[in-house]
Amino acid sequence: LQSEEDLAYVIYTSGSTGTPKGVMIDHRGAVNTILDINERFHLSADDRILALSSLSFDLSVYDIFGTLAAGATLVVPDVTPSPDPAHWAEMVKQHQVTVWNTVPALMQMLVEYVGDERRGMLESLRLVMLSGDWIGLSLPDEVRRQATRAHVVSLGGATEASIWSILYEIGAVESEWKSIPYGHPMRNQQIYVLNERMEECPEWVTGQLYIGGVGLAKGYWRDEERTSRSFIEHGGWGERLYRTGDVGRQLATGEVEFLGREDYQVKVQGHRIELGEIEAAIGSHRRVKAAVVSAVGDRHASKSLVAYVVGEDGEAIEAGELRGFLKEKLPEYMVPSAFVFLDAFPLTSNGKVNRAALPAPEQFASQTPRDVLLPRTPVEEMLANVWAELLGISQVSLDDNFFELGGQSLMATQVLARVRNTFCVEMPLRLLFERPTLEAFADAVEAALHSDKRSHAPQISPVPRDRGLPLSFAQQRLWFLDRLEPESVAYNLPAAIRLTGRLDVPVLEQSLREIIRRHESLRTTFSEVAGRPLQLIATTPDFSLEVVDLSDLAETEREARARQLAAAEAQRPFNLAQGPLLRARLLKLRDDEHVALFTMHHIVSDGWSIGVLMREVTALYTAFVAGQPSPLPELPIQYADFAAWQRTWLQGETLEEQLAYWRRQLAGEASMTALPTDRPRTAARTYRGGLQTFLLSKEASEKLKELSRREGATLYMTLLAGLKTLLARYGAQEEITVGTPIANRNWKELENLIGFFVNTLVLRTDLSGNPPFKELLARVREVTLGAYAHQDVPFEKLVEELQPERDLSGSPFFNVMFAFQNAPEAVLQLPHLTLDSFAADTGTAMFDLNLLMQETPQGLGGVLTYQTDLFESATVERLLSHFVNLLESIADAPDSRLSDLPMLSRAEQRHLLLHLNDTATDYPRHLTLHELIAAQAARTPKATALVFNQEHLTYQE
Numbered sequence: 021l022q023s024e025e026d027l028a029y030v031i032y033t034s035g036s037t038g039t040p041k042g043v044m045i046d047h048r049g050a051v052n053t054i055l056d057i058n059e060r061f062h063l064s065a066d067d068r069i070l071a072l073s074s075l076s077f078d079l080s081v082y083d084i085f086g087t088l089a090a091g092a093t094l095v096v097p098d099v100t101p102s103p104d105p106a107h108w109a110e111m112v113k114q115h116q117v118t119v120w121n122t123v124p125a126l127m128q129m130l131v132e133y134v135g136d137e138r139r140g141m142l143e144s145l146r147l148v149m150l151s152g153d154w155i156g157l158s159l160p161d162e163v164r165r166q167a168t169r170a171h172v173v174s175l176g177g178a179t180e181a182s183i184w185s186i187l188y189e190i191g192a193v194e195s196e197w198k199s200i201p202y203g204h205p206m207r208n209q210q211i212y213v214l215n216e217r218m219e220e221c222p223e224w225v226t227g228q229l230y231i232g233g234v235g236l237a238k239g240y241w242r243d244e245e246r247t248s249r250s251f252i253e254h255g256g257w258g259e260r261l262y263r264t265g266d267v268g269r270q271l272a273t274g275e276v277e278f279l280g281r282e283d284y285q286v287k288v289q290g291h292r293i294e295l296g297e298i299e300a301a302i303g304s305h306r307r308v309k310a311a312v313v314s315a316v317g318d319r320h321a322s323k324s325l326v327a328y329v330v331g332e333d334g335e336a337i338e339a340g341e342l343r344g345f346l347k348e349k350l351p352e353y354m355v356p357s358a359f360v361f362l363d364a365f366p367l368t369s370n371g372k373v374n375r376a377a378l379p380a381p382e383q384f385a386s387q388t389p390r391d392v393l394l395p396r397t398p399v400e401e402m403l404a405n406v407w408a409e410l411l412g413i414s415q416v417s418l419d420d421n422f423f424e425l426g427g428q429s430l431m432a433t434q435v436l437a438r439v440r441n442t443f444c445v446e447m448p449l450r451l452l453f454e455r456p457t458l459e460a461f462a463d464a465v466e467a468a469l470h471s472d473k474r475s476h477a478p479q480i481s482p483v484p485r486d487r488g489l490p491l492s493f494a495q496q497r498l499w500f501l502d503r504l505e506p507e508s509v510a511y512n513l514p515a516a517i518r519l520t521g522r523l524d525v526p527v528l529e530q531s532l533r534e535i536i537r538r539h540e541s542l543r544t545t546f547s548e549v550a551g552r553p554l555q556l557i558a559t560t561p562d563f564s565l566e567v568v569d570l571s572d573l574a575e576t577e578r579e580a581r582a583r584q585l586a587a588a589e590a591q592r593p594f595n596l597a598q599g600p601l602l603r604a605r606l607l608k609l610r611d612d613e614h615v616a617l618f619t620m621h622h623i624v625s626d627g628w629s630i631g632v633l634m635r636e637v638t639a640l641y642t643a644f645v646a647g648q649p650s651p652l653p654e655l656p657i658q659y660a661d662f663a664a665w666q667r668t669w670l671q672g673e674t675l676e677e678q679l680a681y682w683r684r685q686l687a688g689e690a691s692m693t694a695l696p697t698d699r700p701r702t703a704a705r706t707y708r709g710g711l712q713t714f715l716l717s718k719e720a721s722e723k724l725k726e727l728s729r730r731e732g733a734t735l736y737m738t739l740l741a742g743l744k745t746l747l748a749r750y751g752a753q754e755e756i757t758v759g760t761p762i763a764n765r766n767w768k769e770l771e772n773l774i775g776f777f778v779n780t781l782v783l784r785t786d787l788s789g790n791p792p793f794k795e796l797l798a799r800v801r802e803v804t805l806g807a808y809a810h811q812d813v814p815f816e817k818l819v820e821e822l823q824p825e826r827d828l829s830g831s832p833f834f835n836v837m838f839a840f841q842n843a844p845e846a847v848l849q850l851p852h853l854t855l856d857s858f859a860a861d862t863g864t865a866m867f868d869l870n871l872l873m874q875e876t877p878q879g880l881g882g883v884l885t886y887q888t889d890l891f892e893s894a895t896v897e898r899l900l901s902h903f904v905n906l907l908e909s910i911a912d913a914p915d916s917r918l919s920d921l922p923m924l925s926r927a928e929q930r931h932l933l934l935h936l937n938d939t940a941t942d943y944p945r946h947l948t949l950h951e952l953i954a955a956q957a958a959r960t961p962k963a964t965a966l967v968f969n970q971e972h973l974t975y976q977e
Contacts, residue, residue: 042241045081049182049235054086056207057184061147061171063090069119070095070111072126078179079121079151092119103367105133109141116144123152123372124159125365128309131162142166151175151184153372154296155200156303156310158332160190174200176278177209180250180262182235185209186276199300202268202278209233212261213270216518216856217579218254221269224878226279226294229266232259267294293354297877298325301349305342307332312365312373313356327356328378330364337361347424348722351875357413357425393418393459399443399469400462406438407458418459422452423729433808437768443469449808453732453801480657480767483664488554491546492663493670493814494776498623499546499553499596507593510707510866511622514590515630516858519614523853524645525606528616529565531640532604534650535633536561539774540658541624545599555660558599567606578609586617586858594621601625615858624659626778628763633774641850659775670812679821681810685803686784686822692835693758694751695868696899697890709865710893711885714900716907718879723911731794733801736840739873739880741793741800742907743838744785745918749906750899754788759834759867762811780815781807782833793914793921837867841874880907901925 057063069087071094073079087094095115097107108130111117120127127150134141145167150159151174160172177185188203205211210232213221221227232254239247254261267279280296295313302311312328331337339359346355366377395401395418404416410431411422422432432452439447445468455461483489491499498511536542543558568585570578585607594601601624607615618633625633636652643651670678716724728738744756764779765771785803787796824832849855865887873882886896906923913921922929 042243043078043179044238044241045182046238049237050081050085051089052208052234053182053184053206054082054089057082057086057149058090061173063087063092063119065091067092067118067147068095068115069093069121070097070108070115070117072097072108072122078183079123082183083121087119103129105129109134109138112144113141118144119147119149120145121149121151124150124155125153125310125367125372127163128156128159131159131166134166139166142170143168145170148172149175151177154299154303154310155190157193157197157200157300158306158309160193160200174203176202177235178231178262178264180237181209181231181233182237185231185233185235186211188275197304199278199296199303201271202276204275205233206235209235211276213268213276223270223272226267226269226877228282229264229268229276229278230261231264232261236260236262267296293325294877295325298327298346298350298354298356301346302327302329302342304349305337305345307335307337308342310365312375312378314375314378325354325356326358326360328360328362328365330362347726351721351877352424352725353875354877357411358415395458395462399466400458402442403439403462403465404458406435406442410434410438416458418457418462420458422456422458422461423734424456433763433766434768434771437766437771439465440766441768445469450805453734453805478665478669480661480665480769482657482661485557485660488549489557489660490663490667491553491555492659492666492776493816494779495546495555495623495663496553497816497819498621498776502596502623506595508707509591509593510864512590512592512594512864513620513622513625513627513630514586515618515634516586517616517618517634518856518858519616519850519853520856521612521853523612523614524641525565525567527641527644528606528637529563530644531637532565533561533563534640535636535774536563536602538636538652538655540660541773541775542600542602542620544601544624544660546596546623555663557660562600563602563604565604565606567608569608571608571610582607582609582615582858586615587863589617589619591863592619596621596623620774623776625774626776627761628765628778629774629776632772638850645851655773657769657773659773662770662773662775662777666814670814670817675813675817678810678813679818681806682782682813682818682822685806686782686824686833691753691755693747693756693868694753695747695835695890696750696895697868698892698895699890702889705887706889707864707866708888709863709885710888710891710896711865711883712893712896712900714882714884714904715876715878716880716882716904720908720911721875721879724880724907727797727911727914731797731801733797735875735880737801737804738797738910739840739907740783740804740838741785741797742910743836743871743903744787744800745793745796745910745921746899746903746906746923747836748787748918749902749923755784755786757782757784757834759783759831759837761837761839762808764811766812779811780837781811782815782818783807787918790917790919792917793910796918797914831867835868837870839870839872841872 063086067087067090069083069092071080071083071087073083084094093115095111095117097111100107103126105126108126112120127148130142142163143166145163146169148163148167148170150172155174163170163172172190174188174190175184175186177183184206186203186205186209188201190200193200202211212230212232213225213227214230215221215225215227236251239251250263252261252263253259265282267282268276269279271277278296280294280299293315295315298313299311302308302313309330309332311330314326314328316326327342329337329342342359343355360379362379366374368374395404400418404418407413407416407420407422407425407427411425411427413425416425422435427435432449435452436447436449439445443465445465447465447468451464452461455464501511502508537560540557543561545556545558546553547556548554570581573581585605589603589605592603601621603617603619605617607617609615618630620629620633639651643649724738724742725735728735731738740758740760744758747756747758748754760781760783761778762781764777765773770777783800783803785796785800787799791799819832865885867885868887868890870885871882872885873880875881882900884896884900902923905925906921909916909921909923
C-alpha cells in the first residue's frame with residue numbers, strides 16, 4: 021500500500037485466465053454483495069462454511085468476510101498439492117459444514133467421490149453456491165441426492181463487480197434446457213444485454229453482457245488504460261458500466277441466459293458460433309457429465325469444431341450417437357466434426373477447465389469410439405481429401421454421408437469441379453445426391469474412369485490480349501440494359517464494413533491497389549467498337565482511397581451521416597465506358613473507428629466475388645502491415661479468359677444439347693406468378709424497393725432439416741417447395757415458376773476470381789393434383805437437379821434462344837426470385853482491428869419479390885425484398901406471416917396434402933369465420949362449418965373457394 025487512500029479498497033488478484041489483474045473493489049460494493057447473500061439465504065451464527073478458494077480468487081472475499089459478517093464459522097481445510105475430495109468430504113462431515121461456495125467442477129468431484137457407498141457425508145449442507153464456470157445440467161440433482169435439504173444456487177458476474185451480480189435459485193431442471201439460466205440481477209445491481217451500438221437487445225437477441233450498479237470496481241490497480249477499456253460511461257443513461265466479455269440474451273421470463281465468452285465466439289464455415297451453446301447442448305445428453313468445445317485450425321485452413329467429452333461414470337459413448345443427438349438440437353454447422361473422450365478435464369489451480377491443456381484431437385484419433393473406414397483405393401483416398409478440404413474436417417470415413425457432414429449444393433458443385441480436374445471425368449450433380457456416401461460416390465467415379473464418359477469441355481486457358489476481348493453472355497445483357505438506362509443503379513453491389521481499432525490507411529489503400537492489379541475485371545471498362553461491345557483492360561491500377569473525415573461531428577450525428585453516405589454511395593451510378601467499376605471510400609468516425617464502403621458494378625462482380633474481395637483484403641493487409649510481401653499466388657486465368665472460353669465452347673452441339681432440356685422444361689404457355697399487388701404494374705420498372713425480415717423458430721427449422729435428410733433433398737429444395745406452395749395458394753395456380761441464382765463456378769480456377777459468373781436458373785414446377793407435400797418435394801428435387809445438370813446455359817442465352825414474351829415491367833420467365841445463402845462468408849480478421857458489418861438499405865428491388873434465406877443460430881431467417889411500386893408494407897408483412905405459418909405446418913405434418921396445410925393464423929381464421937357468419941344471412945344457421953364452406957365455395961370464384969377450403973381442417977381439429 022502506497023498511501024492511506026489505498027485502505028479504502030479491497031485489492032486482490034485474479035489470475036485464473038493467466039493474466040493477473042489487481043482489482044480495486046470499494047467496501048460498499050463488497051458489503052452490498054455480502055449482505056444480499058446473507059439476508060437472502062439467512063446466514064447466521066449456526067452456519068459453517070468450508071473455505072476452499074485461494075486468497076487470490078475472488079470467492080475468498082465472501083468466504084472470509086461473508087462468514088464473519090454473519091457471525092458464522094470459517095472452516096479452513098488442509099493445504100494439499102492437488103484437489104482432495106476425500107479430505108473435503110471428511111471436513112464437511114466432521115465440522116457439519118452448512119455452506120459450500122466453489123466452482124462447479126470441485127462440487128462435481130465431491131459428489132462423485134461420495135457416491136452411493138459414502139452417502140450421508142454431505143447431509144449437513146443446506147446452501148450450495150456454484151459460480152465461475154458452466155454448471156452441468158445433472159449436477160443440481162446429484163447434489164440434492166447427497167444433501168437432501170441443500171438449496172442449490174447459480175451465481176454469476178465478474179471479479180470487477182464485487183464477486184457476483186446475478187443469481188438463479190435452481191429448482192427442478194427442465195428437460196428442454198440447454199444450460200442453467202443465468203438468472204436475475206442481485207440487489208442494487210443491473211445486468212444489460214447490449215448490441216454493438218450500446219442499445220438494449222430485444223428478448224432472445226444475443227448481445228454482450230454489461231454490469232452496472234454499486235458493485236462495480238473502481239478499476240484496475242495502477243492500470244488506467246485497461247480501466248478505460250473495460251469500464252465505460254454509457255452516454256445515453258449517464259451510468260458507469262463494466263464490459264464483461266460475456267455473451268447472453270434476455271429471456272421472455274426476464275432472466276438472462278449466459279451463452280459463453282466473447283473469447284469463445286468463433287466463425288466456422290462462415291457462421292458465427294457460440295462455443296458455450298454447443299457445450300450446453302452436449303451436456304444435456306443423459307450420459308455426458310461435462311463437455312468443452314474448441315475450434316481448431318489456423319487462418320490458412322478452415323476451422324473445425326472439436327468436442328472434448330467426459331462421460332458419466334467413465335461410460336463410453338459412441339460419437340455417432342452424440343452427433344445424431346446434437347443434430348436434433350443444433351444447426352448442422354454447429355455439430356462438432358470430431359469428438360475426443362477423456363476421463364477428466366485438466367483444471368487450473370482454481371478448479372476451472374484449463375482449455376490450453378486440452379490434448380490435440382489427433383492424439384486421440386485411435387481412441388474415438390467411432391469406427392473409421394479408411395480409404396482403400398487411390399480414388400477413394402483422393403475423394404476423401406477433397407471432402408475433408410471443402411468440409412473443413414480432418415478425416416472422412418467411407419460410410420460418411422456428404423450432406424450429413426455439413427455439405428450442401430454449393431459445396432457439391434465444388435466437389436464435381438475437383439473431380440473433373442483430378443480425374444478428367446464429368447459427373448452429374450444428381451449423382452452426389454443419389455450416392456451421398458464416400459464409398460458409393462467413389463464407385464461411381466471409378467466406373468466413369470473405365471467408360472468413355474470423359475469430359476468434353478475444353479480447359480479454360482489464357483487468350484491473347486492483342487485484340488478485342490468479347491463479353492460473356494451475362495455481361496452482354498447488362499451492357500445492353502445499361503444502354504437503355506444509363507443512370508440505373510439496379511446492378512450496384514455495395515458492401516460496408518465497420519473497422520474499430522488502429523487502422524493503417526496507407527496499407528489498406530496498398531492492399532486494394534494490389535487486388536485491382538491481380539484482377540483484370542476490376543481494371544475493365546466496356547466500349548462499343550464496330551457495333552459490338554468489347555472489354556478494354558487497363559494495364560495499371562488507377563486507384564486512390566478517398567477518405568471522408570466525420571470526426572468533427574457530434575457522435576450521434578456522425579453515425580447518422582455515415583449511414584447517409586453509405587446509402588448515397590450505394591445509389592451512385594457507374595459509367596461502364598469510363599470506369600472504374602470498383603469504388604472504395606473510407607469514412608473516418610474517430611481515430612479508432614472507420615467505415616469502409618466498397619461498391620462494384622454487377623458486370624464485373626457477383627455475390628461470391630464480394631467474399632473473394634474481403635478475403636484478399638484480409639490476407640494482404642495482414643501481410644503488408646507486418647512488412648511482408650503478398651501471400652497470394654498469381655491467378656492462372658482471368659475473367660476475360662472465361663468469357664472467351666464460354667463463347668467458344670457454348671455453341672453448336674454442346675449448346676443445342678443444353679437448350680433441348682430447357683425447351684422441354686419451359687414448353688407451353690407459362691404465366692407469371694399471380695401476386696396480391698396493391699397497385700397495378702407500371703409500364704417500366706423503377707427498381708424502387710423495400711425489405712422485411714422474418715425468423716422461423718429453431719424447432720420448426722430443425723424439423724425441416726430432418727425432413728430434407730429423410731427425403732434425400734437439400735434444405736434449399738424443401739424451402740423452395742414451401743415457397744411454391746405459398747405462391748400457388750395465393751394465385752390459385754397449378755404451375756409455379758421461380759428464378760434462383762447459382763454460383764456457376766464449375767471449374768476450380770474460377771473459385772478465387774472476381775467476376776460476373778453467377779447464373780440464373782428457371783425452376784418451373786407442376787403442383788397439380790393437390791399432392792402431399794412430400795410428393796411436391798420430390799417434384800421440386802427432380803426439377804432442381806435437372807436444372808443443375810444444365811446450368812451452363814446462361815440465362816441471357818436462354819432468353820435469346822427461347823424468346824419469351826417480353827415486358828419492360830418485369831423479368832422474363834419469372835417475377836419471384838428465391839435464394840438460400842450458403843456461399844462461404846468472408847471471415848475478416850485484421851491486426852489491431854475489430855470488424856463488423858455496417859448495414860445500409862439500398863432501397864432497390866430487382867424483382868416483384870426476392871426472398872433470401874439462411875441458417876442462423878436462432879433458426880432459419882429470411883429477408884424479403886419487394887417492389888414498393890406494387891406492394892404496401894402491410895401486404896408483404898401478411899405474406900411473410902403466412903409463409904412462416906405454412907413452413908411450421910409442413911414441419912409438423914409433411915404428409916399432408918397442400919390444401920390441408922394451414923397458413924392463416926388463428927386470429928385470421930376466426931375473423932374469416934365471423935365474416936362468413938355476419939354476411940351470409942341466407943345460410944341456415946344449423947350448417948356445420950364444413951357445409952358452410954362448401955356452400956360458400958359454390959357461390960364464389962375458384963380462388964376464393966380454394967382459400968376457404970384450405971383452412972377448414974384447422975377447425976375440425
